[in-house]
Amino acid sequence: MGMTLTEKLLSNKYGKKVKQGDYILLEVDVALANDITAPIAIEEFYKTGLKRVYSSDQIVIVPDHFVPNKDIRSAMQVKMIREFAREQGVEKFFELGRMGIEHVLLPEQGIVKSGDIVVGADSHTCTYGALGAFATGVGSTDIAGVYMMGKAWFKVPDSIDVYIEGSFKEYVSGKDFILKLISILGVSGANYKSLEFRGPGVKNISMDSRFTISNMAIEAGGKTGIFPIDEITLEYEKSRSVVVEKLSPDEDANFIRQININLDEIEPQVAIPFLPSNSKDVSEVEKDRVKIDQVVIGSCTNGRMEDLRAAASIFKGNKIDKNVRCIIIPGSQEVYKQAIKEGLFDIFVDAQCAVSTPTCGPCLGGHMGVLADGEVAISTTNRNFVGRMGHTGSKVYLASPVVAAASGIKGYISNPENL
């Protein structure tokens, strides 16, 4: 019996062959935490009486959720983690102005690499599966464990084979693919499992779309969502001065389920409240004339260059509907700068969008665009739970950057094809 990509990645690091169902204690390459989750990890670490972390090299801390600090207590949490980083000599602590949303920043900076084992006290840590890394969300106590001994515990998960053929139509991207897949799996269809993407269509999916797809594996409950390390990965890694080798699951690997998806058959998707699995074709949702109050384009899901370029292509020469406000959040300083260089900021500002510094901000109803009772948003973020972006009486529809932008122009949820 061959091996899944998940088994290969874990076995390579463990130093001997592991199989599905095994419990292992494994040294990690990266342990990530943010301004919400790091404080608990740090307190738990110091409570043990230990003075020094196992290895400051493994540790990455990115204050991004309530940064720029939204209030005094949030500022106190960031202050605490900043002091920890200084005390422990953590070099990979990213301040405002030098940062990005964690899952945009880490691959971009070459901190997470193909083949790495990554744990993060943030559920969207699965994003790095796009690079062919084994990356999964854990809790703060797990991170404290890494601070203590460099290791975390894992159960080697079963894998679901997502076999991809074809290529995306115009106005369709990674976001539509993953929303479609979550609608097939349901919000717990991949619980405890690894999603593995393969097939001839994989080569037609860009790196940025792969990040979007892997990012939302957790919305189907997935432990991780992994792409093979192929030509596209190697090219991306090369641009970050990272050298890696190709890696794929074996043909005869033990998958517990296969799902076939033809990219040609996917329409732009919209996930209606209150679950990410409630997605429908935009042409269907458009009929309901769902009026919107706010558009959000950004987040760890869709805050990369491909996303901003796609949004700009729709906004160019247009203005946001007079009853709508639109917030655009580039995912990192590098994305921010590149978007300026390409003239995208001119397009956004001319369209009357507000452009923000990188932050998670409104995605989790933190700041920078919180919704009032009865308000409706269309957002490129990852969750549309009750109250996710603010008041429990507000609603969030999830979509791709082009669908969000087109909807902002029209004032109701719209198909970009009909602009």
Next chain:
Amino acid sequence: MEIKGKVFVFGDDVNTDEIIPARYLYTHDPEELAKYCMEDARPGFGKREDIRGGIIVAGENFGCGSSREHAPISIKAAGISCVIAKSFARIFLRNCINIGLPIIEIKDISGFKEEDIVRVDFNEGIMENEKTGKKYEFKSYPDFMKEIILSGGWINYAKNLVKGEKDG
């Protein structure tokens, strides 16, 4: 170990944004988080006196969404003694094992009403609804997780490992 408590019933896919909304994540103090436990699923729940010692009974995929450990911390600090659900989301389950909040997975859990009284016998793997007299069996945790629980959580387990490495 045996516990007994009043039941509070919740549905499917209760997510961590409902368990502890992000607007309270400016703190990680358990006592303060406890006040807002289950706030967006049932406003005011965390401030009720009668939930102390109670048992949450829920449907599928309890604790889905964000990895925030604040969610099980708020439940534990609010005095809930155990969460029973048809299934748990992965990170939430992991967090509960790590911090020592007892959770039980039972697939067939229908027929529970608010304020039923439930008795859980962890040694025998039996849960009984004392109102209806119905008994439910549940499987014990895998050995590895049991060791973490018996150590008193992941930090204590890790402490022993670190100590072992030093001594060894």
